[in-house]
Amino acid sequence: MAAKLRKGDKVVVLAGKDKGKEGTITSVDPKAGKAVVDGVNIAIRHTRQSQTSQGGRLPKALPIDLSNLALLDKNGKATRVGFRMEGDKKVRYAKTTGDVIDA
Numbered sequence: 001m002a003a004k005l006r007k008g009d010k011v012v013v014l015a016g017k018d019k020g021k022e023g024t025i026t027s028v029d030p031k032a033g034k035a036v037v038d039g040v041n042i043a044i045r046h047t048r049q050s051q052t053s054q055g056g057r058l059p060k061a062l063p064i065d066l067s068n069l070a071l072l073d074k075n076g077k078a079t080r081v082g083f084r085m086e087g088d089k090k091v092r093y094a095k096t097t098g099d100v101i102d103a
Contacts, residue, residue, distance in 0.1 A: 002083060002090065002092075003028065003030060004066075004071070004081040004092065005025060005028065005035060005066055005069060005071060005081070006025065006028060006102075007025050007026065007027060007028055008024060008025060009024065009025050009071055009101075010022065010023075010024055010071070010072040011023065011024070011025060011035075011037060011069045011070060011071055011072060012069070012070050012072055012078050013037070013040055013064065013068055013069060014068050014069065014070050014078065015068045016041070016064070016068055017041075018040045018041055018064075021039065021040050022072065023037040023038045023039045023040050024037065024038055025037055025069075026038050026061070028066075029063065032063070033065060033066050033067070034063035034064060034065055034066060035063060035064060035066055035069060036061050036062070036063050036064070037061065037064060037069070038061055039061070040061060040064060041061060041062045041063070041064045042059050042060065042061055042062070043059070043060055043062050044057045044058070044059060044060075045057070045058050045059075045060045046058075071094065071101070073094040073096050073097050073099065074094075074097065074099060075096075075097070077096060079094040079095055079096040079097070080094075080095040080096075081093070081094065081095065081101065082094075082095050086100065
């Protein structure tokens with residue numbers, strides 16, 4: 001099945017503690033149905049100091065469920081993603097505007 005949300009997409013969080021926050025997807029795990037979005041779902045990881053790294057309390061973005069994310073269209077509003085054929089190519093498009101997402 002084709003991915004509705006991909007790496008590099010601008011998304012908004014629909015549910016959870018970070019509801020309303022926006023960011024770009026840095027990585028997607030389709031098998032688990034989760035994605036890592038920068039600046040969203042941040043947790044503090046305590047790391048021990050070593051010779052190479054300082055250590056301390058480091059913020060880390062944890063995966064968030066794909067069902068809690070929505071793509072942002074060109075107007076900056078949340079939209080659902082659809083698929084259609086343009087010529088012989090399958091493309092994603094925003095359901096609100098009808099614009100093709102990836103040319």
